[in-house]
Amino acid sequence: MKNLLSFLTLVMLTNIALAQNGTVSGTVKDNNQAPLYGVNVYFKDTTIGTQTNKNGEFKISNLENGDYTLLISYIGFKTREIQLSVINNQNKNLGTITLYEGNEILSEVIINGERRNKFSRRKTAYVSKLPLKDIENSQVYSTVTNEILKSQIVTNFDDALKNATGVEQLWTSTGRGGDGAGYYSLRGFSVQPQLVNGLPGLTNGTINPANIERIEVLKGPSATLFGNAVSSYGGLINVVTKKPYVGTGGELSFTSGSYGLNQIVGDFNTALSKEDNLYFRLNTAYTTEQSFQDAGFRKSFFIAPSLSYKVNNRLSFSFYGEITQAEQTNPTFLFLNRSAPTAASNLDELNYNNKLSFTSNDLTLQNPTQNYRIEMDYKLSDTWRSQTLLSKSSTSTKGYYSYLFDYGILEGNTYTRFINKQNANTQTTDIQQNFIGDFKIASLRNRLVIGVDYFNETQTNNSTGYAFYGNVTPDGGSNGDNPFTPGIEDDSYPLSTSGVDAALASQGVSNVKSKYHIYSLYASDVINFTDNLSAMIGLRLDHFDNEGDLAILDDDYDQTTLSPKFGVVYQPIKDKLSVFGNYQNGFTNVAPQLVGNPEDGPQTLKTFDPEQANQLEFGIKTNLFNNRLNATISYYDIKVKDRVITDPSSPFNKIQGGEVLSKGFEIEINANPIKGLNIRAGFSNNDSETIETDNTEILNKRPLEAGPETLYNFWTTYEFQDGTFNGFGFGLGFNGASERFAINYVSTGEFILPSYTIANASVFYQADKYRIGLKLNNAFNKEYYKGWTTINPQQPRALLANISYKF
Template identity: 25%
Template sequence: MLRIVSVVSICILFSIISYAQTNITGQVKDINNKPLEKVTVKIINNSKVTLTDEQGVFSFNDLPAGKYTLQFTSTGFESFRKTVNSGSTHEITLLPSSEQLQTVEITGRKESGYKNTNSFIGSKTATALKDVPQSISYVTKEVMQDQGAVRMGDVVKNLSGVNQFTFYDDLTIRGFRINGGSTTQLMNGMRTFTGFWKQPMVNYLERVEVIKGPASALFGNASPGGAINRVTKKPLEEARKSLSFTMGSFNNNRALADFTGPLNDEKTILYRLNLGYENAESFRDLQFDKNLVIAPSVSFLPTEKTRINFDAVYNKSNSRLDRGQSVIGNDLYSTPTSLALSASNDYLNEETYTVMASLNHQFNSRLAFNLAYLRTGYSQDLLEHRSANGYAVDMDSVIVPNLVARQAFIRKSKQYSDNASAYLTYDAHTGKIEHKLMAGFDYTQATLPPGSAQQTANNYLLKTGASKAYNPKKSADYQTYQYTTPDGKVLTLPKPNVSSFDLTRKNNQLEDVSKYVFGNAANSATVPTFSSLYGVYVQDQIKLGNLQVLLGLRFDTYKDKANYKTDSQEVVSQHKVLPRIGLVYSLTPNINVYGIYTQGYNPQDAATQANPLSGGPFSPIESNLIEGGLKTEWFNSQLTANLSVYQIRQKGTLYTASAPEQPELMIQIGEERARGVELDVTGQITSNWNITLNYAYNDATITEADSKNQIYVGKQKPNAPKHQGNLWTKYIIPAGPAKGLGIGAGGNFVDSRNVSNNATQVIPGYAIFNGALFYKVNKVQLQLNFNNLTNKTYWVGGYDYIRLFPGAPRSWQATISYTF
């Protein structure tokens, strides 16, 4: 009997112990409320470890009752610990890590949504944006996708103080022009350029960011307004694939693909492949774009201390070059915004490639080495008919306002750039003071090699068969023809080499170029050039309590070779020391105040200096920035609101002299000054409500000029609006019968702008309203975007009233995407 009782007691005891075994479960998300897969969850002082599934869910089973400390770790996120009771369920939010192994971006951004936490553009190290003592604005891929953005012109409206100058890859930042044809743009923090004539597609970009003000102390010569950085998509550790197809107004068709994930079980080799194809027409007469983008990326992570990355982007483009709209006299509304001056046999065929390799090695917990190289190549094959920047004239040289004088170009050229960068970072402590030291060297060269050539047909035909600028005093030397005006008058006009474009008849036709008198143009397209930059720099990011100090110093050597590899080659060398001093003070955990002083330097373009028709040589461009502001975070760091106040001064800018008989003549302005205020708000208000908002006030004027150019003093700089802003917001219904249904709405406004220095030609301000509808079911999303809902007539920029760049009328596009 006693034995039976003992057996029963033991069974009861085991039953009680078994009953006391409990579970701990939960879900891990990022700050955008997106589930995080394959997060390592470990019980401290226990051998149990698990990974979250694709929904971010984790579970520990059969745990004895009691308290446990859980540790959550994932690459790209801050490690997090939480003490919990057994038998409980938890929702965990991981914050992005402000300290990552790589100092150049090697693995993909883990965040999703409109907010980005870290950047490398402000210090060349992984630094939280709120700790960078300079204004940095950005647009993430999620914003681009929601707005249906295709090109940079669609993206930049989301960046405070940035607006289009033309249809080209051509922008102003804080009133200072920057264009893709120069080597002062950045890709993944490395200097590069685009083809300038056509804005590239943005489907392969993780984000677009701009550091405001002179960035020369970091990257060498750059625009004083700021530097645009295109950050390409990098591989992710989890497998993910997506396909999307778009159709819309103006026979717009696109197909995009994005594949990423590991290539081996150990996840030491990761890949990403972005593909894009576009076949689209335009609201502009005769314009079209056919683009193919191939953008692979591979990350090799052999050890925790060494990471290697390879990126490439190839873009093949077939199109026509759009030089803008011309109007009759000073009447902006005298011609439709669809009007272009192209001939039906014009073409622009371009190929661009960038290849980048980078290495990061962590010697120990303090010392790291970074090496990167970027190669860019570009080629173009062009035939175009465009304006000669003026109207046709009669025999007395009086303009005929409905006839635009034209010229024709045949151009074949290639251009290359190389950028290499190597630097060390070292973390040190002196008492309570923390230091992040950096020392580095970079080298950049840009080449327009011999063999690039351009032929130009322009001016008026002489009776001898040659062509020459028209001289009314020698009118008898020129051929003539009869022209009938729209009101029936018959005029005798000097005969142009290339037929003038009649704005009233819109004579876009096939032109016989064999009849033109061509001459080799003495301009930048035919002068081989070589320019290089050697830079040595040091930087210290100092932290003491709530105070952070950034000290930077750079020494640059610039070298230009005009008439490169010819008997008349000329070499010009210049040197410059550039300081950068910034302060950040944390008033509260979510409010930082900052200030900065930095200088910029930019030698004049080598091709312009070498062009005998430009009027040079010219002195280099020098600039400086004083800026201060606030950087704040709200709603559990999901929303940022930043305010900046700045002043930029620049000396030595070149402008077109607007001399009819010398179209390539340039003038150099003594000083320009931009003063302004910028506000940027980005992120989430709730987990289903995203917003991006910006406003900029910018007073950019010419303050000094020599005695010959006093007329320009006090004028607002071309294409530099005083006021501009943008709002875009998206809300997704999280539950109920309408779960997955979303709406996006917003708009942007731009103040009136001068299109030339004399301020007599102005384009009006405008406000554009856009909207979108979204519906997601499982892995499929349907998206419908509406742009310019009120069908507003407006212009994004221009050079003058013969070269205006209108915005698109009301349009739509529909997208279906599948993620698997």
């Protein structure tokens, strides 16, 4: 018995010794040997993982014996793979592991854990076409994260952009051909969202937020890296889509709200082949919504498949697609007269019943849209990589489009309706080849991108002409007196497809196809003179080749333009505080114009130099208290010269030489002062004026596209972390604007839309697998308007309810 007990004791001790588990630890740093916080560290094909702390350190315990592949990934950096073995109670310290900056393909890994400052995104590979941290980037940009959109139960793109500092809607998406997307004011200039993942992406309708990972609003002229086709003098809007990640999971969400809103959203990610690193993600949404007015609706089906394939540590492929089928009634704005005073000079005098749509649900537009992108990323060496990009877009408009215009011919506040049948299509192709390096010359670190870009846009228009279709008054009156005929008529104009088709029977049909090409070469280099001082210098050579209307040879022309960029960043406190300044350039290729009075003989074609915009800007950026306080404060001065305007002495002539000055300051703060509390606040003030022009109508006046002088936004959420209310939370916020000019010419006088402040609130419960939320928009039911030579009423108070389930 003694021998047996001794033997059993020996066996048990041996098994206990052999059962001891190992530990793996290390420190992750970037190429400058700065610790990286929040890096995902996990073992391939397991659920075992962690994240690095503020010192870049990690530790994974209780590892069984065996061979492992340790994956270390961080968005904006190249993923590292380390092979290791764990043997009998072994504590393995891997020392310092260096991650090199790279693209975002297959780098998003879901690890449970808290991320500080959820409303802030401080690194991106798109803004500078280099993976720069915000604090080391001399350009200002505002990021709207997916966390903000979820906390606000955002169901449309317009509401999402209310969180971007200094951005204000001018008018909503009309769906018409050519320019049917929404317009926004940014630093005194109009801009449309036309960039997706850093590449051209078109839409004639509202962008669906179901596939948005974040929205990046780049401030100031940005033609050096992106050209003029997708940017404006005020900046550009880049939508970053959701991408496949390593793992399996997804989310289902349903939102229902006021005015017939119902939206179901699905998100699913899976491995098609773990062995081949082939991952697939699908985002889809179906939305129906009615209007707060007496007529109007929108319904859409959206699907976005994406695929990522990591062939090996050197080669990766990605595919992204977005397909939308949408039908809507076009919003019927009141267009003010641009050459003569209207009968009313303010909303009180207008006597506007904003519950009237002046349309019917029988007259609709269809807006099918497709965007496809293919990316190939190849690691040439430890310091160089190649990035090949292809983007294809197609957007169409089919159906009835109408507008109301005050010609000032008929008595009182009378607006004439014109309507046509749209049949238009726009197609774009963009091909980019970038070579991105991170290397040293002597002791100076260089981060360099060299690229070539080819862009083509083809537009086809087979729409009918516009037909007169009755008059309306803002209070709901109507009559059939055509202002362009000598007699007084009293015909009826039913808002039906049969009635409109009869009116359009006498209208001609356009047969216009136009095309242009842009060939570009660009380079941008960020040079680190010291760890704390860096400079960015960039240059673009842009050749614009316009074929115009393919049936008219005389409108062909081409232009070549240089666009420089320069910036300096000094960090008094490395990665925590930076002082920056920049010079940025933008330009517009102006098409030749036919000039001369047709009554005096054939018109002639007149060519123009490109318009040029130059910005000077300086400010500070912070990243304090372990990413708990991010702030950007900046002052800018933008001057646009060589603007082409209508000759005030002849409506048949165009002249060049106008100048616009736009200057102002912006403040944006993202804070996470305590666990569970996130704050987003923004304030901007813009002073814009036409300072030089021969057109006295607009001299020394604020351009209408500049929007309001002052904009502000605020949103905060708090989620209880423990106790009885653990998981419960609430959100509060507001956004607003100062008054704006809807019209402001010498001959028309002023029509001012009043200032507004809109309050919003939400409550929610967040569990591990699901979330339930309520959101109240426009809580105090404020009546307010937006516009750009138009009067566009906004939605009254609305309640939304959402439930989401993660798996």
